[in-house]
Amino acid sequence: MQFQYFIPTRILFGKGELSNLHKQKLPGKKALIVTSAGNSVKKYGYLSRLEEQLDLAGTAHVLFDKILPNPVKEHVMEGAALARENGCDFVIGLGGGSSIDSSKAIAVMATNDGDYWDYISGGSGKGKEVLAKPLPVVAITTTAGTGTEADPFAVVTNGQEKIGFGCDDTFPVLAVVDPELMVSIPPHLTAYQGFDALFHSTEGYINKTANEISDLFALRAIELIGRSLAEAVANGSDSDARADVALANTLAGMVESTSGCISEHSMEHAMSAYHHKLPHGAGLIMISREYYTFMANAKACDERLIAMAKALGFKDAKEPMDFVKALTDLQKACGVDQLKMSDYGITLEELPQMAANAKETMGGLFEGDPVLVSEEAVTEIYRRSYR
CATH class of the missing domain: 1.20.1090.10 (Dehydroquinate synthase-like - alpha domain)
Incomplete structure (x- = not known):
């Protein structure tokens, strides 16, 4: 009987928990919101509800809404550049696994040099160590599939290589799992x-x-x-x-x-x-x-x-x-x-x-x-x- 246990994520679980986000101690004053290129988070009001919560918390925010169902490296690099340009000090992934995984990868590249694939082990990745601490990540899941709100991993595609990556510092610091946000899933x-x-x-x-x-x-x-x-x-x-x-x-x-x-x-x-x-x-x-x-x-x-x-x-x-x-x-x-x-x-x-x-x-x-x-x-x- 021998194991290691490390899951440092505070999880708000239950119906209506998104409405309690503004009561939490958020990890910064300006957030990059990372979400999908689709329309669902806007159509069903999830994005506006998140923005309302951030406004109540006095937290500024910038939107990056280009994430694909299978996230690609190009969007990770673009999102990281946007975070740096706007002085964002944490990242919020809003949506399914693709958005939250992307937020973790963006958090890494917002503070580290080079190309995201420099840090990937496997395929053509260079397997370099992540030297600078990534930005903190907040995960707000609108799907029930990947469990990425409770693990450190991000799966990103580069050409014909689809590889997962994560480290202790890519665990979300806070996650919201609100089943009310999932009723719209077909x-x-x-x-x-x-x-x-x-x-x-x-x-x-x-x-x-x-x-x-x-x-x-x-x-x-x-x-x-x-x-x-x-x-x-x-x-x-x-x-x-x-x-x-x-x-x-x-x-x-x-x-x-x-x-x-x-x-x-x-x-x-x-x-x-x-x-x-x-x-x-x-x-x-x-x-x-x-x-x-x-x-x-x-x-x-x-x-x-x-x-x-x-x-x-x-x-x-x-x-x-x-x-x-x-x-x-x-x-x-x-x-x-x-x-x-x-x-x-x-x-x-x-x-x-x-x-x-x-x-x-x-x-x-x-x-x-x-x-x-x-x-x-x-x-x-x-x-x-x-x-």
């Missing part, structure tokens, strides 16, 4: 995001680095998703279901912080690095059944697969493949069991190239796998998943 995105949170938890649970603390977070997150994700997809206004999935998401971020993802995530990063319009959660769903079938056949984590099946709702689970059955049932209940790689332009011919990319860009995640997942195995999982 059903298909609710499902994609919920499965992303699920796989953060399942990967963290079978990771070789799993420990007593991460197991607690992981099993509870899996249980909440099994209980409420299908209802949140079917009835987005169900506040209890939304709260369950929101909590699962935050717990999944804590799993990321205490254990971590394994090769399933590296495999999906390669998919969406080549096809930027592929939503991350959708890509994970596409490969998940074959991925966990591979794990079940490997007989390397049988008891953990059975425990995950029970947590997901298959109470009589006795075999490792029962997790795959429970997973398939949940995907059917959420209407996402028939997703096709081909619908996003992925071809059979490029599967070996994507497998190589997964190993080259985020090969470190493979080190946590409970069994060796070779490049050939990755290609075969892709192939079996292909439609």
